[in-house]
Structure formats: structure tokens, C-alpha cells
Amino acid sequence: MPTPRDQLLALIKDLAVVHGTVTLSSGRQAEYYVDLRRVTLHHAGAPLVGHVxxxxxxxxxxGAGEVDAVGGLTLGADPVADALLHAAASRGQGLDAFVVRKEAKAHGxxxxxxxxxxxxxxxxxxEDTSTTGGSPITAVEAAREAGAEVLGVAVIVDRATGAQEKIEALxxxxxxxxxxxxxxxA
Structure with missing residues (x-):
């Protein structure tokens, strides 16, 4: 019987890895794309994401005892945060989720x-996956500005293209x- 971690990896390989030339949000070209929304919004994938x-x-x-809330820049982080919130709740743990907008709303x-x-x-x-670290860095800065203590950044897939170094530099x-x-x- 495969572990939940192995099950999630299999789903990512089957559903999220798309081969072919694509332009990433960083502007870089890649010969594949890892579209994790195909997993984080999938009926079997979302619970696995949360628990793993x-x-x-x-x-x-x-964990949920040391951290009060999880979240990040909309849209990649949203289903990941929701999955964690639900996984923690299923274990009897309280963990809130939050969404960082690209800019503050002009109304409401x-x-x-x-x-x-x-x-x-x-x-x-x-974040679901990070290339340059731009989205998590924006979310870290916004969370700090809001008065939160940022204890870490967590992503599902690391592309090994510099995000880790930039985030750890903060x-x-x-x-x-x-x-x-x-x-x-690789």
C-alpha cells in the first residue's frame, strides 16, 4: 500500500506535469510546466496535499500547535491553505487560513x-510551486506588514531555480x- 506521500507524488506526476514549451510567470521558458492546481483542486489531491x-x-x-495560520498570495496558495486548514481540523487541531491579495481592495x-x-x-x-520566489516573498512582506510573525515558507514542488535562496535571505x-x-x- 503506497503512503499518502507516495500517492500525492503519483497524482502530481499523472495530473500536474505537462510537457511542452511554456512561459513561466517569471518570464522564463521551460520545457515542462507543473500545474499544481490540477492536484490542489482535485477531489483526491486536495486531502493528500493537506495531510502530507x-x-x-x-x-x-x-505544525498546527506552533503555527496559528497559513496562507499566501492568491491564487496558487489558496487551495493549499484550505487543504491544510481542513487536514488540521480533521485531526482536531485549529489552524486558520488567510489570502494575500496582490493589492488592497479599493472598496469594502x-x-x-x-x-x-x-x-x-x-x-x-x-505556494504550490515557486520559480523565482516572487509570490511567497510578496506574501511574506504583506504578512509582516500586517503584524504577523512569519515562521517559514512551504511549497509543494521546488523548481530549484533560486526561490529557496531568496526566501532564506529574508x-x-x-x-x-x-x-x-x-x-x-531533473
Whole structure:
């Protein structure tokens, strides 16, 4: 019987890895694309993402008892945060989720971060996959501006293209579930 981690890896390989030339959000060209929304929004993938990533966060001391909330820049981080919130709840643990907008709303509450207030709380910033680190860095900066203590960044797939180094340069530990080698892409 494969472990949940192995099951998630198989789903990523089957559903998310798309071969062919694509332009990444960084502007770089790649011969493949890892479209993790095909997994994070999948009926079998989302629960696996939540439990496997929560297990990883617990391994590094960032589980639901140590962290108050998880979230990141919309859209890649949204289903990951939701999956973690639900995984923690299924284990009887409280873990809130938050969404960082690219810019504050011009109407209503004019908030940049949606969800429960993160001021004075310990958070982990999430992303599905990161190339340059731009999205998690934006979310780290927004969370800090909102008064949160950012304890780490966690992604499902690390592309090994510099995101880890840039994020760690901010004094934020970087964690990931799978490398390109794990996906058979390196």
C-alpha cells in the first residue's frame, strides 16, 4: 500500500506535469510546466496535499500547535491553505487560513489580507510551486506588514531555480515536499 506521500507524488506526476514549451510567470521558458492546481483542486489531491504538507510542517516544528495560520498570495496558495486548514481540523487541531491579495481592495474593508486577522500571530506562507520566489516573498512582506510573525515558507514542488535562496535571505526558512528529481524532471 503506497503512503499518502507516495500517492500525492503519483497524482502530481499523472495530473500536474505537462510537457511542452511554456512561459513561466517569471518570464522564463521551460520545457515542462507543473500545474499544481490540477492536484490542489482535485477531489483526491486536495486531502493528500493537506495531510502530507501538514505532516511535513509538523516534522520541522511548524505544525498546527506552533503555527496559528497559513496562507499566501492568491491564487496558487489558496487551495493549499484550505487543504491544510481542513487536514488540521480533521485531526482536531485549529489552524486558520488567510489570502494575500496582490493589492488592497479599493472598496469594502480595503484589506490586503483576507480571513482571520493575522496581527500578532505565527504564520507559514504557502505556494504550490515557486520559480523565482516572487509570490511567497510578496506574501511574506504583506504578512509582516500586517503584524504577523512569519515562521517559514512551504511549497509543494521546488523548481530549484533560486526561490529557496531568496526566501532564506529574508531570514525565513524554506520547506518543500518534492524536488524536480522526485518528479523525474531533473
Amino acid at each position: 504538507l501538514l505532516d511535513r510542517l509538523e516534522e520541522v516544528g511548524l 474593508m480595503q484589506r490586503r489580507i483576507e480571513g482571520p486577522d493575522i496581527a500578532g500571530r505565527k504564520v507559514v506562507v504557502l 531570514g525565513v526558512p524554506y520547506h518543500y515536499l518534492y524536488s524536480l528529481t522526485d518528479l523525474g524532471l
